[in-house]
Amino acid sequence: MKLEEYKTVLYRQQDGSWVAEIPAISGCYALMPTREAALEELSNVFQLLAEEYSEKGLPLPADTTEIVHA
Numbered sequence: 497m498k499l500e501e502y503k504t505v506l507y508r509q510q511d512g513s514w515v516a517e518i519p520a521i522s523g524c525y526a527l528m529p530t531r532e533a534a535l536e537e538l539s540n541v542f543q544l545l546a547e548e549y550s551e552k553g554l555p556l557p558a559d560t561t562e563i564v565h566a
Contacts, residue, residue: 499542503561506531520559521545 502518509515509527516534517525524545526537549556 497556497559499539502542502559503563504535504538505561505563506534518542518559519561520557522557 499518502520504516504518506514506516508531513527513529514531514534515525515527516531516538518538521542524538524541526534526541528534528537546556
């Protein structure tokens with residue numbers, strides 16, 4: 497799967513930093529000072545994890561994330 501096929505959650509912390517994460521993949525998140533930097537770093541983290549899964553002969557997890565506004 498490609499990064500674009502996953503839902504990305506983006507939110508701001510109390511200190512003003514931004515978190516970007518792909519909930520479907522454990523450990524796939526980035527914490528950066530700006531929204532743009534968080535998304536860019538998330539792309540890098542995703543690539544690293546995708547390579548790791550590939551090296552182990554494992555498929556990336558399916559995205560079963562459901563976005564619900566409470």
